Amino acid sequence: MLASDSALFERAFEVFNEVYFDCGLPDAVITIQSSPKSFGYITVHKVWTDTADSYHEINIGAEHLARPIENVLATLLHEMVHLFCMVSGINDTSKGGRYHNKLFRDEAEKCDLKIEYAQYIGYSKTSPTDRFIEVIKENGLCADISHSRTGVISVDLPPAPGGDNGTDGGSGIGGVGKRKSSTRKYRCDGCGISVRATKDVHLICGDCMTSLVKV
8 A cells, every 4th residue: 555655665766876876875674663752763874775785764753644745755755864874974963963054954955955053952943945856856756645644643751769650630539539640741832743741841843853742
């Protein structure tokens, strides 16, 4: 069922490799898998192998395929920029790969991507420029994605030590009525993902690369 979608990503990889990297990127395995908290990712290590070689994996989050095609393909190119930096010896991230630094921004902007800064995550928030949209149109990459995965996008964090079970509407003890919930709810204003925590925390949306707002 996903054959046409996979073929589109394979074709887009070839086009972007030629247009933006002078065909200098090695092949990568492109997958479509569940990734509710991320538009996409690339593995640091080569996790796929065959009789000839081994390959990095670029995953496109299955829950986010319903976005405009230019945004989905911008995610693919974002991950390809990481691949370029890896093979070129460019240290484009820090803090365990979470923080995208100015080296990543500079390389991504060379590839017609708009890169915005987000606190704690760095230069990671990615969107297509007009020139990028022209490239995908010129190369026939504007086909609609056929499928997207539905799934739960709300995440509950583990309770803090000594805290309650973190659920809303818990039963009162000894018939004293409903006990007030100690959970806090956080929401991303960009994509709407919500998270509950049993203490005040600072959270970043892995999709939009922006801070979640306490509600």
